[in-house]
Amino acid sequence: MKSKLIYILFIICISGCKKATTKNDTELAQEIQNNPVEVSMDTNAANFLKDSSVTALSIGIYKDDKTYIKHYGEIDRSKGNPPNDKTLFEIASITKTLTGTLAAQAVLDGELNLDDDIRKYLDGDYKNLEYEGQPILIKHILTHTASLPSNNKGINELSRKNEDSLSFKFAEVEGKYSKDLYFNYLKEITLDTVPGTRYRYSNLGANLMGHILETTYEKSFSTLLDEFVFKKAGMTNTKMNLNEEEHSRLANGYDDKGNQMPHFPMPIKLWGAAGALKSSMPDLIKYMQFQLDNSNAVVQESHKKIYQENDDEWVGYFWRVDENKEGAFYHHHGGMFGANTYFYVYPEYKMGIAVTTNVGGGRAASVLGEVADGLVDDLKPFGEKSISRAISNVCFEDVDKGIQYYHQLKKENPNGYNFSNENELNVLGYRLLRKGKIKAAIKVFTLLVAEFPEASNPYDSLGEGYFEDKNYELSLLNYKKSLVLNPENDNAKMMIERINNISTK
Structure with missing residues (x-):
């Protein structure tokens, strides 16, 4: 039964590996059977697609200097349109890890110091951005310990309501937001705890880091991404704003009930540093390789552990850092109205994993997380099993x-x-x-x-x-x-x- 399943999945999935013209389908199927990476991808994908809430999945793995990309299912239910290497997905908060990489670059360039008061980079009076005389520092923004609200004004208020139309209302608020509104809200905020003492996830803070980086380099956030990350990693299909052709390749997003969801509003009105990037699986693999480069000083700086949550969990430059007997690994989740992505970097295993689907919400995040966990458990070369x-x-x-x-x-x-x-x-x-x-x-x-x-x-x-x-x-x-x-x-x-x-x- 196992060999038949693998062969069937081989036929129906779209693979990022080029097909050798000198081999027939039987020979290729046999190769897949003998390749533990391919077997794990197919097996975990089959389990994922058993859940009725999801229809599409893309998996990217970089392991031992080899690249594996596969796509499964269909983007739009009953349309027979599988994702492919050109499909763009909203990677949401995975964006923050790129923002963190830029911050690490700025620290090494001497443009930023982790202990800088953030008000050094703000125009005007922000006496409110301190608690009992303790200001918000750069490192507090990067580790979500600044005691800032989680979102722009109006978003948290909507979150308290339980309505099917919330995603569209969120998109409407974000679409109307401006930098003037952002800074006005920043002046209204009252901190309720000493910065650096409590983890509180903040998209608002991540966007503030976008502004700080623009201020230090006197360049746009998009320009900085292009200069310091995209060009160095060879990423050509990762963008904030999309032209017409690129937008045609952006996967439609759905909730777990099958309702089509809005995309994050474009053009980006703020900085997009919290979660506005769209990317393809081949580009995520390139970013994975970039993050696995032990000789890259910026990468090593961005992986530093800054804030400790418990014995084996830290936060770095927006990266979640977990450490166990097998070493440290770096990861982040990105969730949007109609998208979920997990991104993992395992230097000790010489491996990276990315999984993404065009379905948003907690249920899809959960089943997608099981795919990521399953792949890691199958493919890690040593250590404890799940x-x-x-x-x-x-x-x-x-x-x-x-x-x-x-x-x-x-x-x-x-x-x-x-x-x-x-x-x-x-x-x-x-x-x-x-x-x-x-x-x-x-x-x-x-x-x-x-x-x-x-x-x-x-x-x-x-x-x-x-x-x-x-x-x-x-x-x-x-x-x-x-x-x-x-x-x-x-x-x-x-x-x-x-x-x-x-x-x-």
């Missing part, structure tokens, strides 16, 4: 047997699987929850709490499981435990309020 993947199939068949298998593996092979990362069981629990297996998800989340009793997020996840099961008493109890362990857990605060409102009705 315990989540090891027990997943058993858990979906019989969760009690799956949990029993977990304990068996932990006893018999404690160093062979990643038991130390709480996200392993958390991801599995949410996979079960997403498939409507609520009772099974609760059991996995209960195991998660037992394994990590001092962590906040496991209780938050168990609280969500009980909430979906309409057991509001136990849901409330677990959200309160989560909040005790992490007083900054805004989701727990929101859910406690929501449950209390349900209880009073």
Whole structure:
């Protein structure tokens, strides 16, 4: 069955590898069978496309100096139009890693210092951009610890509403925004904590870095990208604004219900430094190679760990930096109204991975993340394997047997699987929850709490499981435990309020 599946996928997918004219289809299919990278790509793509919310997937891998690109499915449902190497995707917040690369360039050029007060690069009086005498520094912007709002004025207010039309309203607000409005809002902001002490993701801050870079170099942000990244990496299909021909290659975006979503408004009114780039998979591979170049001083600077979130998670120049026994790796997610992308760089494995789909939202992000995790687990040359993947199939068949298998593996092979990362069981629990297996998800989340009793997020996840099961008493109890362990857990605060409102009705 396995060989037939691989052959079928070989026929229906579009591959970035050129087909040798001297080999027939049978010989090529046999080569794919024998290539673990190709097998992993096909297998994980097949699992991805089983989810009814998604229809298209592009995968790019750079490993051991070889490039692999494949495209699956169709961009528009029932149109038979698969993505290809020329297809442009909105890569959203992956843009921030390029902004971080420019900031690293500026630091090495002596144009910026990580400890600079950001007001050095702003015209006018911004006394509000400090807390108890502590100003926002450049490094706080780069690590999302500046205590700035997450978005432009008007976006957060819309986020509190639960409407299907929100994406279009977001796009309308962004489309009307201007730099004058941006700086006026910057003067209205009141910081609520000392900068550098708390992680709070901020698109507004990332755009501010675009302005700071323009100010230091006296060049447009787009020019800086072209000069310091695109030309050096050989990227010719990554753009902020698109001409008519390029726009015709931009993948239509959808939500997980199949509704077409708006693209990020063009032309870009601000700097686009937070998430306005569009790119093709071949260009993402080139960017991957650029980021894997250990001889590039700018890349090495951009990978520096600046702010530590916990024992093994850091933030660098907008990069998420994870470190374990196998070394450090660098990654970012980009989500737009109708797009999701994951981008990973593993210097220790000499490998990079990019996966993208033209479906936005949390469900697509989750299943796409499983593709990325599956590829890494299949292809990394050494280190622990994913315990989540090891027990997943058993858990979906019989969760009690799956949990029993977990304990068996932990006893018999404690160093062979990643038991130390709480996200392993958390991801599995949410996979079960997403498939409507609520009772099974609760059991996995209960195991998660037992394994990590001092962590906040496991209780938050168990609280969500009980909430979906309409057991509001136990849901409330677990959200309160989560909040005790992490007083900054805004989701727990929101859910406690929501449950209390349900209880009073």
